[in-house]
Amino acid sequence: MAAALSWAERVIRWVVGLYPSEVQTPHGEELVHASLEGWRIARRRGVLRGVIWWVSDGMMLLLGAFIERAQRAMGWGTLRHPGASWMDRMRADLGGLVRSMRRNAGFSTSLVGVLALALGLATAVFAFADGVLLKPLRYADEARIVSVWASRPSEGLERVPLTQWDVNRLRDRSDIFESVGGFTQQRTPMQLSDRVMEIGFGWITSGIHDVLEVEPILGRTFLESERGELVALLDHGFWQRQFGADPQILGKTMRIAQQTWTIVGVLPPDTPLELPTRGRVPLPVDVWSFMWVDGDDASSAWIQTVARLAPGVTPEQAHDVASQIAADARAEFPERAEWGFELGVQTLRADVTGGISRHLWLLLAATVVLLLAAITNAGNLMLLQRQRRRHRTAVRLAIGASKGRLSRGAVVEGLLYAGLAGGLALPISSVALDVLVRWSPADVPRLDVVGLDVRALMFLALSVVLAGTVLGVIAVAWTADVPTDDVIRPKGGRSPSWSGSHLVAAEVALAVPLLVVGALLARSASSLESIDPGFDTSEAVALRLGLPNHEIGREELSLILEDFHDQLRALPGVEHVGASNVLPLGGGAFTGPVAVEIDALTDPNALEADYRFVTPGYLDALGVERISGRFPDSFSDAGSAPTVVVDALLASRLWADGEAVGRTMSARPLGDARSDFTIVGVVGETRHEDLRQRGRPTVYFTSANYTIPYVTTVVRGGVAPETLFPMARQSGAQAHPDFLVADARSLDGVVDQAHALSTWLVSLVVALASGAALITGLGLYAIVGQFVSGYARSIGIRRALGARPAHLVGVVARRLMLVVGLGCGAGALLAAWASRYIESELVGVEPNDPLTWMVGAALLTALVVVATSAPTRSALAVSPVEALRSE
Amino acid sequence: MTDADAFGPLKPDIFHVLLALESGPLHGYGIIAAVEDRTDATRRLLPSLLYRRLARLVEEGLVREVPVPTDPDPRRKHYELTPLGRQVLKQEASRIVSLGEQLARYRWSES
Secondary structure: OHHHHHHHHHHHHHHHHOOOHHHHHHHHHHHHHHHHHHHHHHHHOOHHHHHHHHHHHHHHHHHHHHHHHHHHHOOOOOOOOOOOOHHHHHHHHHHHHHHHHHHOHHHHHHHHHHHHHHHHHHHHHHHHHHHHHHOOOOOOOHHHEEEEEEEEHHHOEEEEOEOHHHHHHHHHOOOOEEEEEEEEEEEEEEEEOOEEEEEEEEEEOOHHHHHHOOOOOEEOOOOHHHOOOOEEEEOHHHHHHHHOOOOOOOOOEEEEOOEEEEEEEEOOOOOOOOOOOOOOOOOOOOEEEEOOOOOOOOOOOOEEEEEEEOOOOOHHHHHHHHHHHHHHHHHHOHHHHHHOOEEEEEEHHHHHHHHHHHHHHHHHHHHHHHHHHHHHHHHHHHHHHHHHOHHHHHHHHHOOOOHHHHHHHHHHHHHHHHHHHHHHHHHHHHHHHHHHHHHOOOOOOOHHHOOOOHHHHHHHHHHHHHHHHHHHHHHHHHHHHOOHHHHHOOOOOOOOOOOOHHHHHHHHHHHHHHHHHHHHHHHHHHHHHOOOOOOOOOOEEEEEEEOOOOOOOHHHHHHHHHHHHHHHHOOOOEEEEEEEOOOOOOOOOOEEEEEOOHHHHHOOOOEEEEEEEEOOOHHHHHOOOEEEEOOOOOOOOOOOOOEEEEEHHHHHHHOOOOOOOOOEEEEOHHHOOOEEEEEEEEEOOOOOOOOOOOOOOEEEEOOHHHOOOEEEEEEEEOOOHHHHHHHHHHHHHHHOOOOEEEEEEEHHHHHHHHOHHHHHHHHHHHHHHHHHHHHHHHHHHHHHHHHHHHHHHHHHHHHHOOOOHHHHHHHHHHHHHHHHHHHHHHHHHHHHHHHHHOHHHOOOOOOOOHHHHHHHHHHHHHHHHHHHHHHHHHHHOOOHHHHHHHO | OOHHHHHOOOOHHHHHHHHHHOOOOEEHHHHHHHHHHHOOOOOOOOHHHHHHHHHHHHHHOOEEEEOOOOOOOOOOOEEEEOHHHHHHHHHHHHHHHHHHHHHHHOOOOOO
16 A cells, blocks of 8 residues: 555645746645545545546646736736736737837738638638538428439439339338438419419428428418319418518418419418429428329339438438338339449438538638638748847847736737637628628529528637637647847848748648639530530520410410410521520420330330420421431321421431431320331431430421410510510410410520539639639748848848849749749649549549649749749849948 | 625635534545535545645635644645635535525426
């Protein structure tokens, strides 16, 4: 026992020995004694108690030593200056600081300004990403809500809705999926009194309400007895906008798509149904209608599915169960085995934000890099300013100021700069966030929950603390470095300093990856713009139409549409007019099988093609390239063999020689009986989903029988959309009283929208990269300026003695090469990693594309030359005579 | 307003140190043990923090060092309450008692 005690006493004495002498002298023995007593008692209670004593009390004793030392190093010791309170000393420090900031207004402004800008931008981007990606959806227990999609890898299809068979199998597993609901949605024109507008229209099964746990604030959800009836639930915002929040709305009717719907309920305000879409563009739904599904059909995949997991079930477990169901499906249906059919489960939030999340993370990463560069730059500026004050500091040290007090002043200065920048960053971030939200493309979901909230302010506060800490640490490290005997050297006689160079190297290392990523994205965006969408986008306008679809046959519908088209053709300047069910780049799945032999259509391996139902004149109006044959100039006759036009991709997939004109193929459009079509023309490919992906094989049917109510008419000729729109509405009204023209957009606008997200991301990343480059340039300018100003006198004297200016340039260049080279090396490693991360975003350019990297290197070199030439030149301009005189 | 009022509500640790010294002088470890005893070991003072508390209390004049020649271990320092310290302790105690009385009369809502 005695041996153990002496061992413990030795350790305790050693720890107490770590305390500063101000503590040790009066209290050391007391501390040893009290600790030893504590240990002795703990040890008597058992070995475990003894061990616990060392882990808790012993560690606290050790920690106390470090805290005491740190406090004394900062001059904040509580025992040393019993007269002055902590507040008094802080006030004194601040007073000195404000005087010093006034003296160096330019320096303080540039330091705080750059830091505030970076903090503001980072906070705005964080708030944006946080709102869109991280905030929970506004449903009860939202983490339990998942969406379920099918995929068919062998067909290259990623997100396919489920069939009723799939939904039923999910429902069978109620131990995993507590409730399952289906929905589908689209945009459609709506007539409200005399106004026409496009609204989001959705169909939901009654199960959706069990999944999302959203109950109407007015009225009710759908009843099973309402199967097949035209009943509607209104989105809260739509109810307010269009019906002035009419409390008597229930039971009233409205006309949508030429049908009369009865309103049975209004959804609550803060929980719109946020459901994922098949395409990339989210679709806010204004009106929901009742979708009744029953039976066990396994062939039509059209039910987009969400489910609420049973309590305690994880999405991963649900995914495993869904995979099992998919395996059963592959065993039961041979074509699903061919497809490699799979079912996937992910949380609804991940699904809703899936299309944008990589972009936003990239943006956030770029902003954080910019922020780090700005903090580094602030540290560098502060270091240089301290360097200029070196002599004064040495004098203060020599006349008795403690290093602790100087460090404390430096830390307070760093914190003050960071705090000031943080205060300025707040309005900056508010403006930046506003711009981000206004300017964001339609692809970005959930913008309504984006805002400068507590989480964003926490982010700002943490960033400010980080900046303050970095500045403080730099200042303390520097103060500790100032030798007290510096004062005895003549004021200008020391060798020129190159301090801060490691910080500038860090700035370069941060700027390089941003420059490379920005350059890669910009090149990718320009190759995206140079991608031929497959049609002529200039001088053409797309009109989205809603044709009367109530008790009107398809042939009569086609007559109404042609009447409308004839009126448009009569307008001055109009060359071609035609309509299609689907416009390129709009996405959507209107597909069916095609084959050379009619019997092959039922083969599971039959080629799946995009079906386009077009009017004569559409292909000319769209400006698609004609490869061979002709475009139909009238609807194919009911009597003769119907004709079609196919694209080159389909021709080459059906026939090895790609020669299709005059040949016959089979297809099954709009659920018709299988029939044969004569191919009269072959056209070039158009891009369907977006510009990146090649289109699928496409067949264009021109039969009056295939006219459907939702079409887009393309008008080619020098007419602006805003001029055409009122005229088209007038023509439509003449063609039929229920004829709706929803909107008019130029085809250029359609294409712009297709790369809106990419353009948005590129502009932002390039702007951030430019910001980082500017900051780096500022840092280089400052250190080179500092260096040459210290060296200018000596070079002036040397020049007086006959040395050449090239010497100075050589000295600066050698130093610069080291700094920039070091930064570039580290930056290149970061850039290589970052460019691999964005690989999937790149079109037409490889992550290690040598040209882009060379462009990045050239930009950096230009930056270095521009930032450093001015101070070097001004140093060289010092006249030898002046230099000698000042000596 | 007396001198004692200036100290306002005391931090719990300080209150317990003063309370431990109320019954007479104690050395550092004695204070730790007394606080532990009184609070059934729910409140433990760490030696490294105790000496700072004591140093501050001495500085503020609430506690003073006192020689105890009978102690067999000459390394131990003993502390006792000053009259000001005793007054501060009493005021704090009556503040806590009155707070307790207010809380005892308080009608808690059902939820």
